[in-house]
Amino acid sequence: MATVMTTELEVQHLPRKEKAVRKLPGVIRAMAIPFIILVAWEALARSGYLAVNLFSSPTLILLKGYELMKSGELIKHLAISLQRAVIGFGLGGFLGLAFGVWVGMKRKTEQYLNPTLQMVRTVPLLAITPLFILWFGFGELSKVLLISLGAFFPLYLQSFLGVRNVDNKLFEVAKILEYSTAEKITKVLFPGSLPNILLGIRLSLSTAWMCLVAAELLGATKGVGFMIQDARAFMATDKVFVGIIIFALIGKLSDSFVRVLEERLLKWQDSFKA
Amino acid sequence: MTAVTALRIDQLNKTFSTNAQKVHALDRFDLKVQEGELVSIIGPSGCGKSTLLKLVAGLDTDYEGNIQVFSEPIIGPSKERGFIFQEHRLFPWATVEGNIAGNLKLKDAAVRKKIDDLIGLVNLRGFEKAYPRQISGGMSQRVAIARALLRNPKILLLDEPFGALDAFTREHLQEALLNIWEKNKTTMLLVTHDIDEAIYLSSRVVVMDAHPGRIKAIVPIELPLPRTRSSKSFLEYRSLIMKYLNHDIEEVEDFSI
Numbered sequence: 001m002a003t004v005m006t007t008e009l010e011v012q013h014l015p016r017k018e019k020a021v022r023k024l025p026g027v028i029r030a031m032a033i034p035f036i037i038l039v040a041w042e043a044l045a046r047s048g049y050l051a052v053n054l055f056s057s058p059t060l061i062l063l064k065g066y067e068l069m070k071s072g073e074l075i076k077h078l079a080i081s082l083q084r085a086v087i088g089f090g091l092g093g094f095l096g097l098a099f100g101v102w103v104g105m106k107r108k109t110e111q112y113l114n115p116t117l118q119m120v121r122t123v124p125l126l127a128i129t130p131l132f133i134l135w136f137g138f139g140e141l142s143k144v145l146l147i148s149l150g151a152f153f154p155l156y157l158q159s160f161l162g163v164r165n166v167d168n169k170l171f172e173v174a175k176i177l178e179y180s181t182a183e184k185i186t187k188v189l190f191p192g193s194l195p196n197i198l199l200g201i202r203l204s205l206s207t208a209w210m211c212l213v214a215a216e217l218l219g220a221t222k223g224v225g226f227m228i229q230d231a232r233a234f235m236a237t238d239k240v241f242v243g244i245i246i247f248a249l250i251g252k253l254s255d256s257f258v259r260v261l262e263e264r265l266l267k268w269q270d271s272f273k274a
Numbered sequence: 275m276t277a278v279t280a281l282r283i284d285q286l287n288k289t290f291s292t293n294a295q296k297v298h299a300l301d302r303f304d305l306k307v308q309e310g311e312l313v314s315i316i317g318p319s320g321c322g323k324s325t326l327l328k329l330v331a332g333l334d335t336d337y338e339g340n341i342q343v344f345s346e347p348i349i350g351p352s353k354e355r356g357f358i359f360q361e362h363r364l365f366p367w368a369t370v371e372g373n374i375a376g377n378l379k380l381k382d383a384a385v386r387k388k389i390d391d392l393i394g395l396v397n398l399r400g401f402e403k404a405y406p407r408q409i410s411g412g413m414s415q416r417v418a419i420a421r422a423l424l425r426n427p428k429i430l431l432l433d434e435p436f437g438a439l440d441a442f443t444r445e446h447l448q449e450a451l452l453n454i455w456e457k458n459k460t461t462m463l464l465v466t467h468d469i470d471e472a473i474y475l476s477s478r479v480v481v482m483d484a485h486p487g488r489i490k491a492i493v494p495i496e497l498p499l500p501r502t503r504s505s506k507s508f509l510e511y512r513s514l515i516m517k518y519l520n521h522d523i524e525e526v527e528d529f530s531i
Binding site: 170172173174177179180183187188192267270 | 331333351353355357359361363365367368377421
C-alpha cells in the first residue's frame with residue numbers, strides 16, 4: 001500500500017519541465033486542423049478560387065490587423081469593449097453568485113425567488129435587447145446591463161447547484177467540530193461548491209462575451225462589435241475578420257484563465273484529471 | 275480511587291414518527307460508562323445503536339430521558355464528544371494535516387506540534403500533504419480518528435468505524451485503536467456489528483435487542499490485553515454473545531450479571 005502511494009505522489013510532483021515536454025505532442029495535435037485550414041484558405045484565395053473581397057485571406061487579415069494595431073484604432077475599440085465586458089460581467093456575475101448562494105442556503109428564499117428567476121431565464125436575451133435600448137438608450141448603461149443579465153444566470157444556477165451539492169454529512173462533521181457560522185461558510189460551503197462556481201464563471205464569461213457582441217452590433221459608436229458592423233458596411237472583409245479573431249482570442253484567453261484557476265483550486269478533486 | 279462516571283444514560287426513550295407510523299427506537303435505556311472505559315454496543319440492525327450514539331453526540335436532541343457526560347447534560351454537538359462515522363467524512367479539498375486541523379490554525383505552533391504527534395500516533399508520517407482521494411480507506415479513517423483526538427475529547431463515540439473496511443485493514447485498525455486507547459485512556463463508546471471486534475477491544479459489551487431497542491445483556495470481558503482472537507476464552511465469550519443475539523434470554527439466564 002505504502003509503495004503504491006509514494007509513486008502516485010511522485011507523479012504529481014513532476015518537475016515543470018518534464019510536464020511541458022509531455023504536453024507538447026498534445027499542443028501540436030490541437031494545432032493541426034487550424035493550420036491545414038489556414039494553408040488551404042490562403043492557397044484558394046491566391047489562386048482566385050475564393051473571392052478575396054468576400055473571403056479575404058489569412059495574410060490580408062494579418063496585414064490589416066497590424067495596420068489597425070499601429071494606427072491605434074483596434075486598441076481604442078478593444079479598450080471600450082473590454083471595459084463593458086468587465087463591468088457587465090462583474091456586476092452580473094457578482095449578483096448571480098450572491099443570489100445563487102443565498103437561494104441555495106435558504107429554502108424560503110428559494111421558494112420566493114427561484115421560480116421567478118427561472119422564468120426570466122427562459123426569455124432569449126436578444127429579445128430583450130430592444131427593450132433595453134428603449135429604456136436605457138444607446139449609451140453605455142444599456143450595454144452593461146445586457147451583459148450583466150447574460151452573466152447573471154449561469155453563475156446563479158451553478159452556485160445554487162454547488163451549494164446544494166455540498167454533502168450534508170460534512171456539515172455534521174463541522175457541527176461536531178464546533179465550526180462557527182463563518183467557518184462553515186468559508187471552510188465547508190465555499191470549497192464544496194467551488195467546482196460548480198468555477199464552471200459558472202466560465203459559462204458566465206462566455207455568455208457575457210456573447211451579449212457584448214450583440215449589444216455592440218445592435219447599436220454602438222465604439223467597440224470591436226461596432227468596428228465589425230462598420231467594416232461590413234464598407235465591405236472591408238479583412239477588418240471584419242480581424243474583429244472576429246479578436247473576439248475569439250479574448251474569449252479563449254478568459255476561458256483559459258478560469259481553466260488555470262480550476263487546475264490550481266480543484267486539484268483535490270478525484271474526477272478532475274479527465 | 276473511585277472511578278468517575280464519564281457517561282450516564284437514564285431511562286432514555288426515543289421514537290421516530292414517519293407518516294402515521296411510530297417506531298420505538300430506544301426503550302428505557304440505562305447505561306453507565308466509567309472514565310477510561312471502552313464499551314461496545316452490539317446488536318441487530320434496527321436496534322437503535324446508531325441512534326443512541328447520535329443522541330450522545332448531540333446530533334439529535336429529540337428524546338426523553340437523561341444523558342449526561344461528566345455530569346453535564348447534552349445541549350448540542352460538541353468537540354468534547356468526538357465522533358467517528360462509518361465513512362471517514364474527510365473534507366476532500368483539504369490535505370491530511372488540513373483535515374486534522376480543521377478550523378484550528380496549522381501555523382499555530384502548539385497545534386502544529388499536537389498534529390505532528392497525532393500523525394505519528396495514527397501512523398501517517400509522510401502523508402501530511404496528501405489529499406483524501408490519494409489515500410486508502412483505512413488511512414482515511416485513521417485521519418478521522420486523529421481529527422477527533424486533536425480536540426482532546428472527553429469521550430470518543432465510534433459508529434461502526436471499521437465496518438466499511440476489508441477484514442485485513444479492519445484488524446489492523448482495531449489494533450491501532452487499542453494502541454491509542456492504551457496510550458491516551460480516552461473513554462470510548464463503540465457501536466459495532468462485529469462480535470470479535472467488540473470482544474477484542476472492550477472492557478464491556480452491551481448486547482442490544484431490536485424493536486424496541488433495549489439492553490439484553492451487558493457482558494464484561496475479563497481478558498487481559500492484548501487479546502488473542504483464537505484463544506479458548508475468547509471463543510467462549512463469542513458464543514455467549516452469539517447466544518444473546520440469537521436466542522431468547524431464558525436459555526442463558528444463568529449468565530446474567
